[in-house]
Amino acid sequence: MWKNIRVACLLAVLLIVAVNAYRDQNQDWNQPINILLHPINADGSVAAQRYIQQLQQDDFTEVKYYLGKNSQQYRGQSSYFMVQLGRELYQVPPKMSEQPSILNNILWSLKFRFYAWKQHQAVDGSPSLTLYLNYYDPKQVKQLKHSTALERGRIASVNLFASQKQAQQNNVVLVHELLHGFGATDKYHLNTGEPIFPIGYAQADKQPLYPQTEAEIMGGSIPLSEHKSKMPNDLEQTVISVLTAQEIGWIK
Numbered sequence: 001m002w003k004n005i006r007v008a009c010l011l012a013v014l015l016i017v018a019v020n021a022y023r024d025q026n027q028d029w030n031q032p033i034n035i036l037l038h039p040i041n042a043d044g045s046v047a048a049q050r051y052i053q054q055l056q057q058d059d060f061t062e063v064k065y066y067l068g069k070n071s072q073q074y075r076g077q078s079s080y081f082m083v084q085l086g087r088e089l090y091q092v093p094p095k096m097s098e099q100p101s102i103l104n105n106i107l108w109s110l111k112f113r114f115y116a117w118k119q120h121q122a123v124d125g126s127p128s129l130t131l132y133l134n135y136y137d138p139k140q141v142k143q144l145k146h147s148t149a150l151e152r153g154r155i156a157s158v159n160l161f162a163s164q165k166q167a168q169q170n171n172v173v174l175v176h177e178l179l180h181g182f183g184a185t186d187k188y189h190l191n192t193g194e195p196i197f198p199i200g201y202a203q204a205d206k207q208p209l210y211p212q213t214e215a216e217i218m219g220g221s222i223p224l225s226e227h228k229s230k231m232p233n234d235l236e237q238t239v240i241s242v243l244t245a246q247e248i249g250w251i252k
Helices: 002-025 046-054 057-075 102-119 164-181 242-248
Strands: 033-041 081-085 129-136 148-150 155-161 222-225 228-230
Touching: 033 046, 033 057, 046 129, 057 081, 057 164, 057 242, 102 129, 102 148, 102 155, 129 164, 148 164, 155 164
Parallel strands: 033 081, 033 129, 129 155
Antiparallel strands: 148 155, 222 228
């Protein structure tokens, strides 16, 4: 009898895992998409704390508009996005190992999922995607490490500058990681950071090819020449390509 109960419990757990995995990889874009943002003072600086305290939900209106406009373009109708500024958190998400390997990536993934589980509270509801926004004082940290996201789990750790001057570029990074959470892949060379031609170019058929004037959002930067690019100033200088739209399910 007890053996049957244990088997039944195991099957129930496996079913829940399977359902969640299917949900994570098959977003229903006809349903409201609730994106939850948790700010974090990642370097413990006064500047980052001051920046977090003045954050408003309206600071992310551009993100909501950008996603709605692009979903309208590809789906023929706009998905309904809600971008919610959640409570400040006081523990930084686990960081990926500086020596990447399959084992290290698996361990980081498990730690990140456990972190997200510990931080979640009933007041958070059931967000479609949760982003942990790690803010750094730009006077102390000159270059941010790569942000990371998990499609299975719909969570992302996003490294940003605590500066109003960087707010528009912060939104570019935020949307890049957000789309990772829905299944979009990177379209730049991991060793150089340069966009991959043609999939990482917003204007792959432009003549002459360089300089480009926009960035493919998952390519990350605007190609100025074959080996030189720059980060877009804001989301208006980026596009979501057909391939990225297919990856996240806007095109079947």
